[in-house]
Structures are given as structure tokens and as C-alpha cells.
Amino acid sequence: MTNDIEVISQFPALTAEEIIDIEKNLRNKFGYPAIPEDYKAFLGKTNGCLFEVHAEDDFVALALNLPFMQLASVAGIFGVWQPKYENLTGVHPEWPELFASNQNSKENFNVLPDQMMSFAYEDESSGSFFAMSVAEEDFGKIYYYHDDYLYTLFGRKRILESHGYCYYDRKIEGILKKQGVNVAEIEYLRAKGHFDSEEVISNVEGLSAECLFELKRTKFIPIAESLDDFISKLYLESC
Structure with a gap:
């Protein structure tokens, strides 16, 4: 990550004991078996953060190289609210918070697959976000979820006009062909x-566990191998 990006802490750093409790609470509430070590290390240094730049027209971005979208902005990483912060000055409780964001994505909008944890956000007003896998198959891998409503309005239209296909339809088709489903x-x-x-x-019988795993993640685009890798790929982009 470039030095021109300022990292503003959201909440005070967490202790090792607090991180153990948070991991336990995530398991109890969402069924996440564990969280990656680099994410624990991040919480122990910066419990949530806002990425800020000082040039008026610059923003923090991540390259996506999708046929309907070339980059996404990254506003910050969720922090974990603790009751002891209630009367502290200098904390920012209005910023998106880890447990609230995961509950919103899983229960209110039903967009997070099992064992996928949202951890960072594109913009506070956007339905797009970044998720971290806590599944054994791809533990710690980072994904981007693009706002489905915006994709329906703009992304799908753009790729249909320029390439003649729907990006997510093609992903599903590729998964099914790999499974051996008849054309x-x-x-x-x-x-x-x-x-x-x-x-x-619901309509195709005999799908393998691997195929089901991939199908449930169709709208999640792999972008980094780990949180550290994700952070290292952030850069400044001008509007």
C-alpha cells in the first residue's frame, strides 16, 4: 500500500484475549470456525480503519480487471465495537462495524454464503463489499462482492452490449461444465x-460438494490470497 494513503484507526487495538473472545462470538453467531491469523494481527494493531487520502480527487482503489468493472474503491476495514468504548473520545462508532455488517449481509440481504465473512467496505452507501473466506477449502482468501442491484442496472447491460454475455451466467456455466452437466x-x-x-x-440433481461450494460463491470474485495481500494491492486512483 502506498505511503500516500493514511490509515485512521476506528477503535483501540484489541488485546489477545479480546480477539479470542471475538473469534468465539463470531463462531457462535455466524458459524465461522476461525479467522485468519493476519486478520487477528490486524485487529491487534488497528481495530478497524478508514483509508483516507489528502488529494481532493484521489481515492483508494483495488484493481479488479473484470469485463464490466476495472476497479473498486476501498473506504475501510470493519472494526469490532466493544462496550468499553462507549464513553471514549476519539472513537468512531458510526463507521461500519464487523458484527453489524455481517448480520446485515447474512440476515437482512442474504448475500453472504456460509463461512464467508464480510470484513471491508467499498463505500458506506454502497451494497458492494469485500469478504474473507473462513472455509477450509480457501481459508483466508479475499473476494469482492459487487452490488447486485448496480450490476443488474449497469454491469450486466455493459457486458451484454460489449461482449454479448452475462458475466455471472458464464461463471455458472463454467462450473456446471466442469461438473459434467450436459450442455x-x-x-x-x-x-x-x-x-x-x-x-x-434446486433444479439439478447429483451436484458434487465442490460444485455446490463454487455455485454458492458465484457472485464473489477472488481478488487476493490473504488480508495482507489485499492491503498490499491498494493504491491511489484519481477521479
Whole structure:
């Protein structure tokens, strides 16, 4: 990450004991078996942060290289609110918080797959966010979720006009072909309007555990191998 990006702490750094309690509470509330070591180290140094730049037209970005989107802004990383912060000066309780954000993404909007934890946000007003896998298959890997409403309005239209296909439909098709699903059945599902990952899961029998795992993550784009890798890829972009 460039030195021109200022990291503003959200809450005081957490102790090792507090991080153990947070990991336990995440397991109890959301079923996350564990959280990656680099994320624990981050919480022990900076319990949530806002990325800030001083040039008026610059913002913190991450390259995506998607056919419908080339980069995403990164506003900050969620902190964990503790009751002891209630009367402290200099904390920012209005910024997005880890438990509240995961509850919102899982329960209110139902966009987070099992064992996927949202940990950073694109913008406070955006439905897009960054998630960290806590599953055994890809533990610690970082993904980007693009606001489905915005994709429907702009991204899908843009890629259909320029490339003639839907990005997420093609991802589903690739997963099914790798599974060995007959091309005719894939086209039948598309024609019936069932070319959505959850609909495919409901309408296709005999899908392997690996295939189901990938289908449930169709709208999550892998962008980094770890939190440290994610942070190292952040850079300044001019509007």
C-alpha cells in the first residue's frame, strides 16, 4: 500500500484475549470456525480503519480487471465495537462495524454464503463489499462482492452490449461444465429462467460438494490470497 494513503484507526487495538473472545462470538453467531491469523494481527494493531487520502480527487482503489468493472474503491476495514468504548473520545462508532455488517449481509440481504465473512467496505452507501473466506477449502482468501442491484442496472447491460454475455451466467456455466452437466440441460435451465446459482442448485440433481461450494460463491470474485495481500494491492486512483 502506498505511503500516500493514511490509515485512521476506528477503535483501540484489541488485546489477545479480546480477539479470542471475538473469534468465539463470531463462531457462535455466524458459524465461522476461525479467522485468519493476519486478520487477528490486524485487529491487534488497528481495530478497524478508514483509508483516507489528502488529494481532493484521489481515492483508494483495488484493481479488479473484470469485463464490466476495472476497479473498486476501498473506504475501510470493519472494526469490532466493544462496550468499553462507549464513553471514549476519539472513537468512531458510526463507521461500519464487523458484527453489524455481517448480520446485515447474512440476515437482512442474504448475500453472504456460509463461512464467508464480510470484513471491508467499498463505500458506506454502497451494497458492494469485500469478504474473507473462513472455509477450509480457501481459508483466508479475499473476494469482492459487487452490488447486485448496480450490476443488474449497469454491469450486466455493459457486458451484454460489449461482449454479448452475462458475466455471472458464464461463471455458472463454467462450473456446471466442469461438473459434467450436459450442455443441453444447461441451455434448458437458461431458457426456463433458472440460470441463477440457487435455482440451479434446486433444479439439478447429483451436484458434487465442490460444485455446490463454487455455485454458492458465484457472485464473489477472488481478488487476493490473504488480508495482507489485499492491503498490499491498494493504491491511489484519481477521479
